[in-house]
Amino acid sequence: MTAPADALLAKARDRSAVFGIVGLGYVGLPLALELTRAGYRVLGLDVNQALVDQLAAGGSHIQDVPAEIVAQAVKQGRFSATTDLARLAEPDVISICVPTPLSKTKDPDVSFVLAATESVKRTLRRGQLIILESTTYPGTTRELMLPALESTGLKVGEDFFLAFSPERVDPGNHKWNTRNTPKIVGGITETCRRLAVALYQPAIETLVPVSSPEAAELVKILENTFRSVNIGLVNEMAIVCDKLGVDVWEVIDAAATKPFGFMKFTPGPGVGGHCIPLDPHYLAWKMRTLNYRTRFIELAGEINAEMPEYWVAQVVDRLNEQGKAARGSTVLVVGVAYKKDIEDIRESPAIDIIQLLQQRGATIVYHDPFVSHLEEDSVDLRSVPLTHAQLAAADCVIIVTDHSTVDYALVARHARRVVDTRHVLPRPST
Numbered sequence: 001m002t003a004p005a006d007a008l009l010a011k012a013r014d015r016s017a018v019f020g021i022v023g024l025g026y027v028g029l030p031l032a033l034e035l036t037r038a039g040y041r042v043l044g045l046d047v048n049q050a051l052v053d054q055l056a057a058g059g060s061h062i063q064d065v066p067a068e069i070v071a072q073a074v075k076q077g078r079f080s081a082t083t084d085l086a087r088l089a090e091p092d093v094i095s096i097c098v099p100t101p102l103s104k105t106k107d108p109d110v111s112f113v114l115a116a117t118e119s120v121k122r123t124l125r126r127g128q129l130i131i132l133e134s135t136t137y138p139g140t141t142r143e144l145m146l147p148a149l150e151s152t153g154l155k156v157g158e159d160f161f162l163a164f165s166p167e168r169v170d171p172g173n174h175k176w177n178t179r180n181t182p183k184i185v186g187g188i189t190e191t192c193r194r195l196a197v198a199l200y201q202p203a204i205e206t207l208v209p210v211s212s213p214e215a216a217e218l219v220k221i222l223e224n225t226f227r228s229v230n231i232g233l234v235n236e237m238a239i240v241c242d243k244l245g246v247d248v249w250e251v252i253d254a255a256a257t258k259p260f261g262f263m264k265f266t267p268g269p270g271v272g273g274h275c276i277p278l279d280p281h282y283l284a285w286k287m288r289t290l291n292y293r294t295r296f297i298e299l300a301g302e303i304n305a306e307m308p309e310y311w312v313a314q315v316v317d318r319l320n321e322q323g324k325a326a327r328g329s330t331v332l333v334v335g336v337a338y339k340k341d342i343e344d345i346r347e348s349p350a351i352d353i354i355q356l357l358q359q360r361g362a363t364i365v366y367h368d369p370f371v372s373h374l375e376e377d378s379v380d381l382r383s384v385p386l387t388h389a390q391l392a393a394a395d396c397v398i399i400v401t402d403h404s405t406v407d408y409a410l411v412a413r414h415a416r417r418v419v420d421t422r423h424v425l426p427r428p429s430t
């Protein structure tokens with residue numbers, strides 16, 4: 001090990017290492033606070049001035065991170081936030097947690113990773129460890145980041161260190177969090193990996209070293225592709241069961257009694273969030289550059305993306321039963337967040353469902369206890385209270401998100417017709 005590596009190890013041991021977290025969103029902020037809890041000092045860096053001001057004042061924009069925790073860390077001098085990226089010279093360890101969206105053509109948009117790497121490069125100094133956390137295609141750390149950082153004349157594994165460690169945070173999950181979810185680490189060199197493990201060890205209960213950044217990058221994409229493919233499979237099974245006149249939920253619940261060889265996934269309105277609809281496309285794109293077509297990814301993506309159309313057709317059928325057309329009808333959408341008990345609407349299939357119904361001329365109202373205002377693409381709506389009157393006024397209700405605080409018994413009692421994409425309505429016992 002070189003002198004800079006030894007110095008970093010010592011700073012992990014006595015917690016004197018300073019962390020810089022680039023990107024203070026769903027991933028970066030919980031990680032930053034977990035590191036302060038372990039005894040490190042953390043400098044948060046973000047390009048969003050309003051967000052930095054809010055955090056510096058002890059506020060929080062992330063549901064899973066209570067404002068009191070931020071306020072306490074700020075007061076104790078353990079956490080501060082800035083938009084001044086020149087301060088990236090200060091931290092010993094820099095974790096990059098910036099977005100990795102898709103372009104309009106579903107190709108990876110790594111512009112945020114490139115911009116963050118440029119910022120790091122400008123102030124890169126001997127003894128810094130850089131860890132990319134953003135989900136991305138295999139090769140990003142070595143092919144995009146490494147050449148940029150080595151263009152400074154500093155050598156990886158000797159002067160500075162570079163690793164990939166994918167974030168697995170599951171917003172709204174009260175059991176598994178940044179601290180107790182095992183964390184994968186792959187370094188460009190053996191020393192890079194050892195250092196990343198040592199520096200994260202005080203904050204994360206279990207670290208899982210793998211042999212390379214590419215392996216670590218693929219772990220994350222495999223996990224999310226696994227979910228996308230299995231959700232796609234049960235969504236197709238829902239369509240199959242509908243055509244056969246069989247209750248898909250009965251079939252799934254019965255299959256789940258098998259104590260081995262079956263893992264329960266449930267159908268729904270499609271997939272949402274920043275991960276499952278996007279991440280598999282990163283791998284599909286990478287493989288296209290190697291002349292290989294990832295067929296499972298494409299097929300699951302297609303089926304999941306078609307689910308809003310399927311459920312809208314169900315709504316149209318329920319209206320038809322009443323002799324009504326979609327045009328001129330009122331549809332109440334219950335739940336618009338992409339999953340239960342959170343406020344995140346990114347990629348939510350509810351938005352597709354609303355737009356498809358609006359295109360057919362329906363009037364949409366929605367209720368979501370977590371999302372008071374829905375402003376996305378052409379949709380601009382405010383949540384209405386879930387009352388007897390609202391339910392009775394709707395020609396059809398469609399349940400899209402299964403928030404645990406919604407009174408589904410009330411829906412069952414007062415709605416004229418219901419399409420239940422999540423199987424949450426109370427059912428008669430058999």
Ligand SMILES: NC(=O)c1ccc[n+]([C@@H]2O[C@H](COP(=O)([O-])OP(=O)(O)OC[C@H]3O[C@@H](n4cnc5c(N)ncnc54)[C@H](O)[C@@H]3O)[C@@H](O)[C@H]2O)c1
Nearest residue numbers: 023024025026027046047048097098100115116134135167
């Ligand atoms: N949200 C999740 O549940 C989740 C879970 C696991 C992994 N991920 C992955 O983690 C990454 C981050 O996702 P997120 O949900 O935290 O995103 P986010 O949009 O919540 O936060 C990203 C933050 O980065 C900031 N930012 C953008 N460019 C920057 C730059 N050049 N310098 C400094 N700050 C910059 C933005 O202002 C924003 O505050 C993505 O790759 C995502 O796929 C997300």
